[in-house]
Amino acid sequence: xxxxxxxxxxxxxxxxxxxxxxxxxxxxxxxxxxxxxxxxxxxxxxxxxxxxxxxxxxxxxxxxxxxxxxxxxxxxxxxxxxxxxxxxxxxxxxxxxxxxxxxxxxxxxxxxxx
Amino acid sequence: xxxxxxxxxxxxxxxxxxxxxxxxxxxxxxxxxxxxxxxxxxxxxxxxxxxxxxxxxxxxxxxxxxxxxxxxxxxxxxxxxxxxxxxxxxxxxxxxxxxxxxxxxxxxxxxxx
Numbered sequence: 616x617x618x619x620x621x622x623x624x625x626x627x628x629x630x631x632x633x634x635x636x637x638x639x640x641x642x643x644x645x646x647x648x649x650x651x652x653x654x655x656x657x658x659x660x661x662x663x664x665x666x667x668x669x670x671x672x673x674x675x676x677x678x679x680x681x682x683x684x685x686x687x688x689x690x691x692x693x694x695x696x697x698x699x700x701x702x703x704x705x706x707x708x709x710x711x712x713x714x715x716x717x718x719x720x721x722x723x724x725x726x727x728x729x
Numbered sequence: 730x731x732x733x734x735x736x737x738x739x740x741x742x743x744x745x746x747x748x749x750x751x752x753x754x755x756x757x758x759x760x761x762x763x764x765x766x767x768x769x770x771x772x773x774x775x776x777x778x779x780x781x782x783x784x785x786x787x788x789x790x791x792x793x794x795x796x797x798x799x800x801x802x803x804x805x806x807x808x809x810x811x812x813x814x815x816x817x818x819x820x821x822x823x824x825x826x827x828x829x830x831x832x833x834x835x836x837x838x839x840x841x842x
Contacts, residue, residue: 617772617774619772621772646828648829648830650830650832655834656834657733657818657832657833657834657835658773658818658820658830658832659832660829660830660831663828663829671829673829705772705773707772709828711828716828717763717775717778718775718828718830719775720765720772720773720774721772722770722771722772723771723772
């Protein structure tokens with residue numbers, strides 16, 4: 616158990632809908648990352664927050680947004696969902712925001728868009 | 730454009746033997762490398778890391794070797810155990826930037842009893 620929690624574990628929805636994925640980092644970790652793993656793909660970095668502020672963005676679609684709240688939990692919002700958004704979404708956390716920090720991953724949320 | 734490449738999708742090894750998992754990278758700015766192990770229905774679990782100022786790092790049965798000139802790293806598992814059967818991801822990051830990780834596509838390791 617990494618100490619990172621993600622809810623829900625599974626999510627099935629229809630095209631055009633909007634969903635929210637939630638992540639709670641390990642106790643003491645200030646940085647949260649979101650990654651997407653599609654079929655046959657490695658994990659693709661989406662976005663990073665540190666202590667409530669956005670630190671870095673990867674190839675995150677404009678239909679996707681995220682935030683980190685004062686209690687440090689984070690939410691990833693996916694809207695106008697398309698079939699291609701079906702994937703595993705992982706949240707990770709680390710103590711700092713700079714490099715050379717191991718990131719600890721949650722169990723992921725499997726999103727299926729029908 | 731894959732900056733971290735794990736060209737072999739799978740590897741099968743006999744229990745007790747050595748497993749060698751390879752990873753290549755193209756971005757010369759990467760200077761910190763990590764290996765993660767992933768079981769089905771779980772998130773990746775951190776295994777071992779290495780900084781570019783080193784060429785080897787060891788932790789129990791796991792050793793990571795880094796060849797900067799070749800932009801190549803490898804993970805050695807000795808001896809391999811059936812419980813090591815999982816998907817192994819190589820990841821890299823760049824100091825001075827944010828700490829986002831760039832991952833390879835993973836290698837599925839099967840350790841035969």
